Amino acid sequence: MAHTSSHGSAASILWGFLLSLVLTALAFGAVMAGAVPRGAVLPAITLLAVAQLIVQLVFFLHLGLGQGRRGNTAIFLLTAMLIGIVVSGSLWVMHNANHNMSPTQMTIAAARNRD
Missing domain, CATH: 1.20.5 (Single alpha-helices involved in coiled-coils or other helix-helix interfaces)
Structure with missing residues (x-):
């Protein structure tokens, strides 16, 4: 029986890595550069963390509905x-x-x- 599931191409892994870097930089910038108002820092970081989690689950753990x-x-x-x-x-x-x-x-x- 052949195993047909894909473990991701080099391009998809590179996209996942780049998206992870961008999301990390946005979270870092939200705190260090003061780009987000003080009261909205925690919700912004939480939102970016959830986005990072989804990127990692889809691109690296290969979760999805396919x-x-x-x-x-x-x-x-x-x-x-x-x-x-x-x-x-x-x-x-x-x-x-x-x-x-x-x-x-x-x-x-x-x-x-x-x-």
């Missing part, structure tokens, strides 16, 4: 979902443990009277 790429994309999405479940579940457990084990403002005498 033939031969669907398997990679499905595995990536399921892995991201699993990581999300583990992280959110851990945060939920830690929050509840912190809330339920925190000391209360009740005195010992008031606790005895409740029993």
Whole structure:
């Protein structure tokens, strides 16, 4: 059985590399040159980081909806979902443990009277 999925041509890898460099330079310029207003720096950096993530996923990890790429994309999405479940579940457990084990403002005498 022949493997038909492409791992990218030299041109597509070069395009991905150039786009990554441009996005990195834009993020660097947003902070160092003050090209973005102070209140918009964090949203601008976040937007550029998401764009960088998409470029890296498409050009270097070969994720997409084309033939031969669907398997990679499905595995990536399921892995991201699993990581999300583990992280959110851990945060939920830690929050509840912190809330339920925190000391209360009740005195010992008031606790005895409740029993």
